[in-house]
Amino acid sequence: MADGVVDPLLLGQRVVAILETGLRTATYKLATLMALIDHCVENLPEQLDDDLAVPIPDLARRVLEVYWRQVVPFDGHELRQSTQPRARILIAANNLRNAAGTQSQSLAIEIAAIRAPDTYQRAIDEITLCLAQQPLHRLQRLPGSDASDCFLYDDSFLHDHVSRSTLRAHNDSIVLNPGVAHGLARLAGLLKPALEIMWVDDVRRMNKFLLADRFPDVAGHLFGRERVMLNAVREPLKEAFGPHCFYCNTHLPAGNPIDHVLPWSLVGIDGLANLVLACARCNSDKSGALPAIAIVDRVLERDQETLEDIAATIQWPTQHQRVVAAARGIYRGQPAGLPTWSGYGDTVRLDVSFPPAWLST
Numbered sequence: 001m002a003d004g005v006v007d008p009l010l011l012g013q014r015v016v017a018i019l020e021t022g023l024r025t026a027t028y029k030l031a032t033l034m035a036l037i038d039h040c041v042e043n044l045p046e047q048l049d050d051d052l053a054v055p056i057p058d059l060a061r062r063v064l065e066v067y068w069r070q071v072v073p074f075d076g077h078e079l080r081q082s083t084q085p086r087a088r089i090l091i092a093a094n095n096l097r098n099a100a101g102t103q104s105q106s107l108a109i110e111i112a113a114i115r116a117p118d119t120y121q122r123a124i125d126e127i128t129l130c131l132a133q134q135p136l137h138r139l140q141r142l143p144g145s146d147a148s149d150c151f152l153y154d155d156s157f158l159h160d161h162v163s164r165s166t167l168r169a170h171n172d173s174i175v176l177n178p179g180v181a182h183g184l185a186r187l188a189g190l191l192k193p194a195l196e197i198m199w200v201d202d203v204r205r206m207n208k209f210l211l212a213d214r215f216p217d218v219a220g221h222l223f224g225r226e227r228v229m230l231n232a233v234r235e236p237l238k239e240a241f242g243p244h245c246f247y248c249n250t251h252l253p254a255g256n257p258i259d260h261v262l263p264w265s266l267v268g269i270d271g272l273a274n275l276v277l278a279c280a281r282c283n284s285d286k287s288g289a290l291p292a293i294a295i296v297d298r299v300l301e302r303d304q305e306t307l308e309d310i311a312a313t314i315q316w317p318t319q320h321q322r323v324v325a326a327a328r329g330i331y332r333g334q335p336a337g338l339p340t341w342s343g344y345g346d347t348v349r350l351d352v353s354f355p356p357a358w359l360s361t
């Protein structure tokens with residue numbers, strides 16, 4: 001392998017090694033790493049060995065989005081996510097919930113940000129500082145070591161009491177080492193499910209009441225496997241595009257599945273631009289598979305004005321740009337010839353020799 005190009009497998013091993021630190025005191029490291037991976041997928045640099053500046057406020061937005069749904073009480077309990085008495089990130093998320101006047105998991109954080117813009121900005125500022133003072137400067141430390149092994153980014157300017165002015169002097173950013181962004185993006189499909197499993201374990205350990213078997217779906221609460229919230233988009237999509245499966249065009253019964261075109265397990269985008277009506281057969285056959293390029297083309301070509309109208313009516317974001325960026329990041333990281341899902345029981349091999357506009361720009 002050429003100098004400067006990171007071997008994704010070695011990178012993955014080192015990431016897993018830093019997480020196997022025995023008992024984590026908070027889930028913040030997991031959240032930070034997940035945010036970093038998502039950021040890399042959606043902001044993939046041109047070249048394999050490019051570095052990538054990552055604004056910490058961007059990470060803060062992603063971290064807030066994850067905790068936004070997690071701070072809603074689960075079976076009447078507020079879940080602990082830290083062994084510390086004061087959990088700054090959870091407090092910021094709860095303040096935003098109060099300001100936006102909602103305890104519903106289904107209200108998108110984009111809508112809360114519109115309802116309470118000042119509180120949203122304060123939450124981002126607070127979480128930015130919190131990430132810089134805690135998880136970002138501890139993330140690369142191996143168990144039992146006081147020194148960082150800066151294989152992801154230089155963290156020498158970060159510490160427990162780093163000030164806002166020091167952060168500003170570094171453009172509020174960390175800079176991923178050459179090759180790391182492509183490496184993390186390629187590992188997303190492996191690392192993200194592993195991080196979720198560790199997260200669920202941590203939350204069970206920090207909340208003793210969850211150890212009883214009568215709470216099986218902690219993962220659903222934490223990571224949105226709850227499909228009920230998607231019900232709100234079904235009828236509007238049927239009205240706009242007809243009651244047909246997006247993939248096989250079969251007529252749909254009431255209560256049909258809503259499918260995430262870019263798999264939820266990979267990028268977790270709930271915006272309308274990533275959602276389609278599907279029949280149960282196509283939905284379960286596709287599952288977490290990567291869809292064929294032609295399918296992504298078709299979903300991005302849907303009339304944006306129609307989607308924006310639905311978004312305004314039901315207060316649900318479209319996230320079109322985010323879907324475009326994520327699709328680009330996902331497909332550019334895949335080897336040619338990879339089988340992709342092209343319809344019930346069908347696959348086609350990935351071929352980007354004539355890339356569509358969203359992939360080439």
Ligand SMILES: [Zn+2]
Pocket residue numbers: 245246247248249250278279280281282283
């Ligand atoms: Zn179908």
